[in-house]
Amino acid sequence: MDSIIVTGGGPLKGDIPIAGAKNACLTLMPATLLSDEPLTLTNAPRLSDIRTMSTLLESLGAEVSPLSDGLVLAMSSHALNGARADYDIVRKMRASILVLGPLLARLGEAVVSLPGGCAIGARPVDLHLKALEALGADLDLRDGYVHAKAPSGGLRGGDVEFPFVSVGATENALMAATLARGTTRLKNAAQEPEIVDLADCLRAMGAQISGDGTDTIEIQGVDRMHGATHRVVTDRIELGTYMLAPLIAGGEVTCLGGRRDLLSAFCDKIEAAGGSVTESPEGLTVTRANGPIQAVDVETEPFPGFPTDLQAxxxxxxxxxxxxxxxxxKIFENRFMHAPELIRMGAQIDVHGGTATVTGVERLRGAQVMATDLRASVSLILAGLAAEGETRVGRVYHLDRGYEHVVRKLSAVGAKIERVRDDE
Incomplete structure (x- = not known):
């Protein structure tokens, strides 16, 4: 098992390239199941979650070939050999549930294990299931699996009104509806850039979709989908993470490929805290203003609000x-597990239910800490940039699920950071 060692001190300066979005790519990959023609994704991130989704698709008979050092994924589902997504693969990642809608729409049936992933809250799949039921699916939950069947003649269009915004449920319903007979309306739908990116890809495959990026999406079902090539949108969570690095350590960093419209609420908050954000054709340049960062209040919300994935x-x-x-x-009920680890570094944090009160200290201290989930792991690395001495972050396998080459990217702008084996 590996750890990452960060030694604080010194400002950062330079450029950090931002990868394609993990959350978008994990949604786009199951879209290959909707067609027997090839789907090619460019600007794909090189992450363990992408490998897990590849393994899941291959278990269903799809072909997945990483090209160009993994930045291109060439996929084909012309010879699917089953509709069962087994626990051994699905347990590793919650996004695995996104094969349910496409399998059901194309094959008329699916058996999918209830998913796993980071332990940051219940994140139930009931909204996914209710959406598919609204399209005529017959569902049965038994022995930890969702057994789904479409009615004779396939799924049919219908109105789906989500009781609260769910990105995953919107994505599953959107993919399923592309092959449903008639018109489907998704109300109170998620508006994230990843939803728009999925809709763009599905349209390239022949889907008829309008309203993506708003709270009501309309889909007119088509008889079949065809192949396409699609570029994965920039990862706004990786973007926001690296935008924080020069604010924590000092200096100036340009996040190549960044766009303010992906993170407008986040940009507003870091500017209120004393950062400067400048947009150019190359990306977003972030500079820490003179003087200390100022306290600000943050409330996580669905897009276009402040992202829960940047709270830590x-x-x-x-x-x-x-x-x-x-x-x-306000999104996940158990997402302050990084707080005790930051307290080890000298932070003053008081957590009560879904609210954390953070009183700033003059300086953090390096310590041995443990990553509890994906976003917590990188928050501890960022804290290490501001800490006095050495911070050793353990269990960084969480990090590999969502960040590619984090050591290389931060080292390139002057951070003192290395990855080591725990026996070193």
Whole structure:
């Protein structure tokens, strides 16, 4: 098992290239199941979650070939050999549930294990299932699996109104509806850039979709989908993570490929805290203003609000801010597990339910800490950039699920960071 060692001190300077979005790519990959023609994704991130989804698709009979050092994924589902997604693969990642809609739409049946992934809350799949039931699916949950069947003649269009916004349920319903007979309307749908990216890809495959990026998406079902080539959208969570690095350590960093419209609420908050964000054709340049970071209050919300996937990283920044900040987590009920690890580094954090109160300290101290989930792992690395001495972050296998070449990227802008085996 590996650890990452960060030694604090010194400003950062340079460029960091931002990869394609993990959350978008994990949604785009199951779209190959909708067609017997090839789907090619460019700008794909090179992550363990992508390999897990590849393994899952291959278990169903799809072909997945990484090309160009893994940045291109060439996929084909012309010879599917089953519709069962087994527990041994699905347990590793919650996004695995996204094969349910495409399998059901194309094959008329699917058996999919209930998923696993980071332990940051229940994240139930009931919204996925209710959406598919609205399209006529017959569902049965037994022995930890969802057994789904479409009615004779396939799924049919229908109105789906989500009781609260769910990105995954919107994605599953959107893919399933492309091959459903008639018109489907998804109401209170997620509006994330990853939803728009999926809709763009599905349209390239022949789907008839309108309203993506708003709270109501309309899909007119088609008889078949064809192949396409699609570029994965920039990873806005990786973007936001690296935008915080120069604010924590000092200096100036340009995040290549970044766009403000992907993170407008986040940009507003870091500017309120004392950062400067400048957009150019190359990307977003972030500079820390003179003086300490100022406390700000943060409330996580569905897009276009402040992303829950940047809450842990923002907390790391606010640990050394001047004043007291309130962070309210309204998406996942168990997403402050990084707080005790930051406290080991000298942070003053008080957690009550879904709210964390962070009182800034003059300086964090290096310590041995443990990653509890994907975003927590990188928040501890960011905190290490601001800490006095050495910070050793254990269990960084979480990091590999969502960040490619984090050591290389931070080293390139001047961070003192290395990855070591735990027996070193």
């Amino acid at each position: 990283q923002m907390m790391a920044l606010l640990c050394t801010a001047e004043g007291t900040s309130m962070l309210e987590e």
